[in-house]
Amino acid sequence: MNLTAKNCSFCDGQLKLGTGTMLIKNDGSLLYFCSNKCRKNMLKLGRDSRKFKWTRKYVKGGIKKSR
Incomplete structure (x- = not known):
């Protein structure tokens, strides 16, 4: 049995065991969310998620768009 902690798919915050929401998409990919805020x-x-300071994926200098 695998009891490893998962990370939120949006904010990259660590989920404690038994908490959060797991979403299975039609293509079979798994998404984990720590809160309803992240899911929405x-x-x-x-x-x-890289544009919001409250996420761990935030990029301070901004995201450069490729041309």
């Missing part, structure tokens, strides 16, 4: 920001609003 990723799925419903389609936001990029």
Whole structure:
């Protein structure tokens, strides 16, 4: 039995065992969310986690768009 801790798919925060939400997409990929805030920001609003300071994936200098 595998009891490793997972990371949130949006904010990269660590999930404690028995907490959070796991979403299985139709293509078979797994998404883990620590809170409803993360789930809504990723799925419903389609936001990029690198643009928000409260996430661990935040990039301070900004994201450079490729041309």
